[in-house]
Amino acid sequence: MDISVLSGSALFNGFDETEVNNLLGSLNAREKRFRKGAMIFHSGDVISTLCFVITGSVTIESNDMWGNRTILNLVSKGQFFAESYALLPDEPMLVDVCANEDCTIVYLDMKSVGRLDESMRVRLLAKLLTITTRKNLHLSSRSFHTAPRQVRGRIMAYLNTVSVQKNSREFDIPFDRQQLADYLNVERSVLSNELSKMQKDGLIRCRKNHFEIM
Amino acid sequence: MDISVLSGSALFNGFDETEVNNLLGSLNAREKRFRKGAMIFHSGDVISTLCFVITGSVTIESNDMWGNRTILNLVSKGQFFAESYALLPDEPMLVDVCANEDCTIVYLDMKSVGRLDESMRVRLLAKLLTITTRKNLHLSSRSFHTAPRQVRGRIMAYLNTVSVQKNSREFDIPFDRQQLADYLNVERSVLSNELSKMQKDGLIRCRKNHFEIM
DNA sequence: TCCGAAATGTTGTAATTACAACATACTTTC
DNA sequence: GAAAGTATGTTGTAATTACAACATTTCGGA
Numbered sequence: 001m002d003i004s005v006l007s008g009s010a011l012f013n014g015f016d017e018t019e020v021n022n023l024l025g026s027l028n029a030r031e032k033r034f035r036k037g038a039m040i041f042h043s044g045d046v047i048s049t050l051c052f053v054i055t056g057s058v059t060i061e062s063n064d065m066w067g068n069r070t071i072l073n074l075v076s077k078g079q080f081f082a083e084s085y086a087l088l089p090d091e092p093m094l095v096d097v098c099a100n101e102d103c104t105i106v107y108l109d110m111k112s113v114g115r116l117d118e119s120m121r122v123r124l125l126a127k128l129l130t131i132t133t134r135k136n137l138h139l140s141s142r143s144f145h146t147a148p149r150q151v152r153g154r155i156m157a158y159l160n161t162v163s164v165q166k167n168s169r170e171f172d173i174p175f176d177r178q179q180l181a182d183y184l185n186v187e188r189s190v191l192s193n194e195l196s197k198m199q200k201d202g203l204i205r206c207r208k209n210h211f212e213i214m
Numbered sequence: 215m216d217i218s219v220l221s222g223s224a225l226f227n228g229f230d231e232t233e234v235n236n237l238l239g240s241l242n243a244r245e246k247r248f249r250k251g252a253m254i255f256h257s258g259d260v261i262s263t264l265c266f267v268i269t270g271s272v273t274i275e276s277n278d279m280w281g282n283r284t285i286l287n288l289v290s291k292g293q294f295f296a297e298s299y300a301l302l303p304d305e306p307m308l309v310d311v312c313a314n315e316d317c318t319i320v321y322l323d324m325k326s327v328g329r330l331d332e333s334m335r336v337r338l339l340a341k342l343l344t345i346t347t348r349k350n351l352h353l354s355s356r357s358f359h360t361a362p363r364q365v366r367g368r369i370m371a372y373l374n375t376v377s378v379q380k381n382s383r384e385f386d387i388p389f390d391r392q393q394l395a396d397y398l399n400v401e402r403s404v405l406s407n408e409l410s411k412m413q414k415d416g417l418i419r420c421r422k423n424h425f426e427i428m
Numbered sequence: 429t430c431c432g433a434a435a436t437g438t439t440g441t442a443a444t445t446a447c448a449a450c451a452t453a454c455t456t457t458c
Numbered sequence: 459g460a461a462a463g464t465a466t467g468t469t470g471t472a473a474t475t476a477c478a479a480c481a482t483t484t485c486g487g488a
Contacts, residue, residue, distance in 0.1 A: 068362070070357065083347065084347045087344070088347055094351075094355075095354065122335055129339055129342055130301070130302070133302055136350055136353060137305060137308075139350065139353035140298075141308075143276070143353070143357065146360060147399065149444090149476075151444085177467090186445080189447080189468080189469090190444090190445060192467050193467075193468070364475095391435070391437090401475070403436090403438080403478090407439085409437090410437070410438080422435090422484090
C-alpha cells in the first residue's frame with residue numbers, strides 16, 4: 001500500500017512513518033479500487049470504516065425515488081469520507097457514495113480505535129475531530145450555495161466560494177455541467193442557459209469547467 | 215450555575231459531578247441570557263467557545279444581502295452549537311445565531327482543552343467527536359429536506375424525518391410557518407398553500423405546529 | 429370581552445423553473 | 459479522419475414558485 005498520500009493526510013499528518021504503519025495495522029487498513037461510476041456505498045448500508053481517497057474522487061449523493069440526484073459533496077484525493085457513519089455505527093447511511101472517476105479507497109476500521117494506547121488515541125481523536133469539524137463547514141457551505149432562490153444566485157454563491165478558496169478570479173471547478181446542476185439543485189439545461197446569460201451580461205467567462213469572474 | 219442540564223448533556227454525560235465542576239472551571243464556563251430575537255453571534259465573528267443551550271432554543275441561520283433567511287438548524291435545550299468555529303478558530307463564522315425564544319447559553323472555552331490532563335482530554339475529545347459527528351448528520355438531513363424540487367416533496371421529506379425520529383405518525387414540530395418555510399427554503403405563503411392542499415388530498419392533518427401523517 | 433398584534437391562510441399575477449426535444453460541440457475509438 | 463458517443467447549449471411550453479395584497483384566525487393583554 002502506498003502510504004505517502006496517507007502520511008500527508010489530515011488524519012496521519014504529524015505521525016512518523018513507523019507510527020503510520022502501526023496505525024494502519026491496528027485499524028486493519030484495506031485497499032480497494034473502483035471504476036468510474038461504480039457505487040462504493042448504498043443508502044441503507046451500515047459501516048464502521050472510515051474511508052480515505054488515495055486516488056481519484058468520489059461523490060456523496062442522495063438519489064430519491066423519482067430519480068433526482070443531489071450531490072452533497074465531492075471528496076477528492078487525500079480526503080476522507082464516511083466518518084459520520086463510521087463513528088456512529090448505529091446510523092445507517094442516508095447517502096450513496098459513487099466513484100466520480102477511477103479511484104482507490106482505503107478503509108480504516110474505527111471499531112479498533114478503542115484498543116489503541118491512550119497517547120496514540122488522544123492524538124488520533126484530535127485529528128478525527130478536526131476532520132469531522134471541517135466536514136461540517138463543507139456541509140454548511142453547500143447549504144449556502146443552494147440557499148439563493150434563483151439559479152443565478154446559486155451559481156454566484158458557488159463560484160464566489162471557489163474563487164475565495166483558490167484566491168483567484170480564474171479557476172477550474174471539479175464538476176461537469178450535470179454535476180454542478182446536481183450540486184446546486186437546479187436543472188442542467190437551466191444551468192447552461194443561465195451561464196450563457198451571465199456571459200452575455202459580462203459577469204463571467206467560462207469554457208467547460210474553467211471559469212473567470214469579471 | 216445550574217449544572218444539571220450540563221451533566222446530562224452529550225459532552226459531560228459519563229463524568230461525575232466533581233469532574234463536571236472541574237471541567238467547567240478549566241474551560242472557563244460563562245453563562246449569558248438572551249431575549250427572543252436577540253443575535254447571539256453574527257456572520258464574520260471569530261470565536262473559540264463551544265456553546266451550550268441551558269434553556270430555550272436558538273436558530274443557526276444565513277441571512278443574505280437580499281434579506282432572504284435560511285435556517286440551517288434549530289438547536290434546543292441540552293444541545294451544543296458553534297463547535298465547528300470553536301474548534302477551528304481560524305474560520306470566521308458564516309452564519310448568524312439567533313435566540314429563537316428567551317434562552318440561556320453557557321460558553322466553554324475550547325482553547326483550554328489542551329491544558330487538561332491526558333485521561334480527561336481523551337474522554338472529552340471522544341465526546342466532542344460524537345457531538346460534531348451527530349451535527350454532521352443533522353446538516354446532511356437538511357440537505358435531504360431541501361433536495362426535492364417541489365414544495366410538497368420538501369414538506370414530506372421533512373415530516374417523514376420528524377415522524378421517524380419521534381416514532382409516531384402524530385407529532386409537534388419546533389417551527390412556526392415562517393421558520394419552516396425558511397428551513398425548507400420556500401415561500402411562507404406557498405408553504406401554507408401547499409399544506410392546505412395536502413390536507414385536502416388527505417395526506418396529512420395539521421393545526422399550527424401539530425402534524426399527523428395519514 | 430374587546431382590541432391590536434402576530435400568525436396563518438387564500439388568491440391572483442408575474443416571474444422563474446422543469447422538462448422535453450433538439451442542435452451543436454467536443455472526445456474517443458477505430 | 460469518420461463515426462459514435464458524450465457533454466453542453468438553445469429553445470418553447472407547461473408547471474411551479476415568488477411576491478404582493480388581502481382575509482382570517484389566534485392569542486395576549488387592557
